[in-house]
Amino acid sequence: MNLTFLGLGVMGYPMAGHLAKHHDVTVYNRTASKAEAWVAEHGGAMASTPEQAAQGADIVFACVGNDDDLRGVTTGAGGAFHGMKDGALFVDHTTVSAAVTRELYDAARAKGLNFVDAPISGGQAGAENGQLSIMCGGDQDAYARAEPVMNIYAKLCRRIGESGAGQTTKMCNQIAIAGLVQGLSEALHFAQKAGLDGEAVVEVISQGAAGSWQMQNRYKTMLADHYDHGFAVDWMRKDLGIVLENANAIGASLPVTALVDQFYKDVQKMGGGRWDTSSLLKRLRD
Incomplete structure (x- = not known):
């Protein structure tokens, strides 16, 4: 297939790289130097605008x-959308509003195109290792066209429902x-205050009901x-x-989610806007 990938951030760069092993890929990135680096590493082509990148593509990601x-x-x-051919498919992996x-x-x-919302979970490591979880919304026939291609970098890909269902499922993911x-931050903080070996504690509790990714x-x-x-x-x-x-x-009532959002605001005030989300522990320590 002729594919296009728009956005070569920490997730998009390796995802597009996986596609390039199987298909012809044209890339676009707002910062052109990233697109140049991607082409140097993976081959393919780059374009100066999304419209140019999408011309002739079967699927645009x-x-x-x-x-x-x-x-x-x-x-x-x-x-x-201005450059895609009639009947082409747009697959959006961005986490956005429904x-x-x-x-x-x-x-x-309205333009004779197809659109699937397909937000992802699994982080940078999941993108690099081709082990992402992808939750999708959109028409069944459009999803059926996208699924075998997305499976190149996915360990699990599912259509949840109509347009917007993928994004709504991603919201459930972020709530959880x-x-x-x-909870993990509080457990590690408590263990430290109690004088316990944090690694030993996790070694035990991770094998039971408290275990998580x-x-x-x-x-x-x-x-x-x-x-x-x-x-x-x-x-x-x-x-x-x-x-x-x-x-x-x-x-919907989400009291814990609203509270944790404010905790993350505290982390931002600490200068941690670019820290990993697990930095909630640092907020407790400091």
Whole structure:
């Protein structure tokens, strides 16, 4: 297939790299030097605008920053929707609001295009190792076209429902993570205050009902007070803002999520906006 990938950040760069092993890929990135580096490493081609990158593509993938970034690379001046051929498919891996997803789904359909929302979970390591979890929304036939290609970098890919269902499922993911990370932080903080060996504690409790991905993958760096890696606090607050806005709209009560969002605000005030989300422990220590 002829594929396009828009956005070569910490997630998009390796995801596009996996695709390049199997298909012809053209890339676009707002900072052109990243696109140049990607082409030097993986081959393929680069374009100066999303519209140019999307010309002739069977599927256009995107992994950008937020709602406005996504609008910019799709319907904005020089956006991909202006260059995509009739019947082509747009797959959005960005974590954005369900509202902008449905807006762009309608805009795509009006142009004879297809649109699948496909936010991802698994972090930078998951993207690099091709082990992402992908939650999708959109028309069944469009999803069926995208799934075998997404499986190149996924360990699990599922269609949850109609347009916006993928983004809403990603909100559930972030709600669960927020509570898990705060709970793990409090457990490690308590262990330290009680004079226990944190590693020994986790070795035991991780094998029982308390075990989680966060515990397995983050406890060592948390105990070492090391947070210069992983999913940034700034990004998590962006995601939780989307969650809380949607919760208010549908009448869902999320008291723990709202509280943890404020804890992340404290971490930002500490200068930790780019720290990993596990830095909630540092807030307790300091």
